[in-house]
Amino acid sequence: MRVELDISKDILDGEEKVIIKANRMTQLIQKIILLIEQHEKLDKLVGKNNGNIYPLEADEVYRFFTANKLLYAQTSTAEFVVDARLYQLEEILTNDFMRISHSEIINLKMIEHFRLSGNGLIEIHLKNGVVSYSSRSYLGKIKERIGL
Numbered sequence: 172m173r174v175e176l177d178i179s180k181d182i183l184d185g186e187e188k189v190i191i192k193a194n195r196m197t198q199l200i201q202k203i204i205l206l207i208e209q210h211e212k213l214d215k216l217v218g219k220n221n222g223n224i225y226p227l228e229a230d231e232v233y234r235f236f237t238a239n240k241l242l243y244a245q246t247s248t249a250e251f252v253v254d255a256r257l258y259q260l261e262e263i264l265t266n267d268f269m270r271i272s273h274s275e276i277i278n279l280k281m282i283e284h285f286r287l288s289g290n291g292l293i294e295i296h297l298k299n300g301v302v303s304y305s306s307r308s309y310l311g312k313i314k315e316r317i318g319l
Contacts, residue, residue, distance in 0.1 A: 172199065189207060191203065191204075216228075216229060216244075216253070217253070217254075218244050218251025218252060218253050219251060219252045219253075219254075220249050220250070220251045220252070225251060227244055227246070227251060227253070229264060229265070229267075229268075229278075230267070230278075230280070231246050231247070232244045232245065232246055232278055232281075233245045233246060233247070233277070233278055233281040233297050233298070233299050233301065234275060234276065234277045234278060234281070234297065234301070234303065235253065235257065235260055235268075235275065235276045236274055236275040236276075236303075237257065237274040237275070238274075242254075242255055242256065242257065242260075245299070245301070247299055257270070257274070257275075257276060260276060261276065264276065267279050267280050269312075269313065269316055270309060270312075271293075271295060271303060271304075271305045271306070271309050271313060272303075272304070272305060272306035272309055273306060273308075275303055277295060277297070277303060279316075281297050281298050281299070282295060282296070282297060282298070283296045283297060283298045284296050285317065288304070291307070291310070292304050292305050292306075292307065292310065293305040293310065293313055293314070
């Protein structure tokens with residue numbers, strides 16, 4: 172696949188577009204389209220904290236979790252309430268994120284280490300000191316993803 176980039180000062184901010192030229196649809200083209208769509212949705216991710224609304228960078232989120240019927244995004248500085256559902260986030264987040272239980276998605280880049288607990292679950296230690304636990308129903312997928 173050949174990639175061409177045309178930077179032009181004639182294009183106004185916010186008017187960027189991607190053109191893909193091909194003689195047929197391929198899996199690679201489908202993946203590229205999906206990646207672009209996911210990126211656009213992630214740019215609209217916002218969180219609320221103390222009555223203020225903040226744009227959130229997905230790369231800075233350690234984990235998304237539910238508590239008291241609300242969805243939170245935890246960063247190194249705070250926890251933000253996000254107006255979404257976990258299944259909606261699963262659709263737009265990159266492969267850097269993984270669901271580890273019914274109520275939590277973690278950022279794989281924010282993992283410090285894993286520890287197998289005595290009851291067969293995986294303790295997931297994040298770089299911010301938070302420890303999360305896999306649920307049994309997600310255990311197989313997690314082990315496969317991390318190579319255990």
